[in-house]
Amino acid sequence: MAYINAISFHLPEHVISNEEVLTDYFQFAGENADQCFTTNRIFQQCGIQKRFQSHPEETAKDLGNRAAEKLFAEWDISKDSIDYLIFVSDALEYKGPTTACVMQDNLGLKKSIGAIDILHGCTGFVYGISIAKALLISGQATNILVVTADVPTKVIHPSDIELRSIFSDGAAATLISNEKIENGINASVGNFVFGTDGSGEHALKVERSATKNPADIQWLRQFENVPHGNIGGRLVMKSSKIFLFALRTVPKLIAKLLENEKLSDEAISYYILHQANGQMLDFIRKRIKIEKEKFIINIEEIGNTVSASIPIALYETFKTKTPKKNDKILLAGFGIGLSWGGTIITFGD
Numbered sequence: 001m002a003y004i005n006a007i008s009f010h011l012p013e014h015v016i017s018n019e020e021v022l023t024d025y026f027q028f029a030g031e032n033a034d035q036c037f038t039t040n041r042i043f044q045q046c047g048i049q050k051r052f053q054s055h056p057e058e059t060a061k062d063l064g065n066r067a068a069e070k071l072f073a074e075w076d077i078s079k080d081s082i083d084y085l086i087f088v089s090d091a092l093e094y095k096g097p098t099t100a101c102v103m104q105d106n107l108g109l110k111k112s113i114g115a116i117d118i119l120h121g122c123t124g125f126v127y128g129i130s131i132a133k134a135l136l137i138s139g140q141a142t143n144i145l146v147v148t149a150d151v152p153t154k155v156i157h158p159s160d161i162e163l164r165s166i167f168s169d170g171a172a173a174t175l176i177s178n179e180k181i182e183n184g185i186n187a188s189v190g191n192f193v194f195g196t197d198g199s200g201e202h203a204l205k206v207e208r209s210a211t212k213n214p215a216d217i218q219w220l221r222q223f224e225n226v227p228h229g230n231i232g233g234r235l236v237m238k239s240s241k242i243f244l245f246a247l248r249t250v251p252k253l254i255a256k257l258l259e260n261e262k263l264s265d266e267a268i269s270y271y272i273l274h275q276a277n278g279q280m281l282d283f284i285r286k287r288i289k290i291e292k293e294k295f296i297i298n299i300e301e302i303g304n305t306v307s308a309s310i311p312i313a314l315y316e317t318f319k320t321k322t323p324k325k326n327d328k329i330l331l332a333g334f335g336i337g338l339s340w341g342g343t344i345i346t347f348g349d
Helices: 018-032 039-046 060-074 099-107 124-137 161-166 217-221 239-260 278-288 306-321
Strands: 003-010 014-017 050-053 084-089 114-119 143-150 170-177 187-196 204-207 234-237 270-273 328-335 339-347
Touching: 003 060, 003 306, 014 018, 018 039, 018 161, 039 161, 039 278, 060 084, 060 099, 060 143, 060 170, 084 099, 084 124, 099 114, 114 124, 124 143, 124 170, 124 187, 124 306, 124 328, 124 339, 143 306, 161 234, 170 306, 187 239, 239 278, 239 328, 239 339, 270 278, 270 306, 306 328
Parallel strands: 084 114, 084 143, 270 328
Antiparallel strands: 003 170, 003 187, 014 050, 143 170, 187 339, 204 234, 328 339
């Protein structure tokens, strides 16, 4: 078996309000600014009031380290019990070495562990726990630390108001084990459904960020007045394509998960989807006809934290809803790739 036993998360100190998003937008967009934008319009379009921004010197790894340290302290978990580390992010430290290797040293974990990176975004948590489950079932590990962390604010231009309104930096750390722990979450992980459509490569991507058409001096000069200079590339999104992708794909993903497990939608206590956009999530909820009480949306005060969004929402659900024995939660990630995937977890199983 594979159990999600513990989760902790970390958000940076700097909070970006809708007012700040709007002020920066008008400053950097200049004569191209849409004068119809207001703080209320921002909220209506994405359902977000605030999001978090890391310090210029902080990386996704740094946020992930803090989430992991919180996990060890909050759940009284010994670092020596960890025998595998999986780091999931779209923002690795280097092309080499593996960021998870660096984290092993940062966190003071023993040297006799496995450590890998998974370069993934919105479906990243699902991929992370699926690989963790495979490692557990195959007997290669017993306690796996899955760290999901991203810093999208570092690749968003202030004039891209839609993107800046949505995305937030954040990290989560999750303990996946082959046995339950005392006073833990202790939710068994079910089977998985995945999907990929690489033809959507350009619908959501960080351009000029790696080996394909890398950033050069001429390209970077146009961002000299931007605080972070877009030195890590620039996130671009075709909103309508992403919105239609989600509305068409996610209901089918959920239906397939239920079909595979021979469950009705009434058997699911809560649905936790990647917290992409509040308006989008509400459209999906209405399309699959799930009541609000069972459909978790926590994006208003946090924003879209990419790979960390599902575990953060799961942590808050565990703390506030206190799921009972045999309660089932459906987890579904979707987005950049294009990629989608999900599983159903069961409490006290």
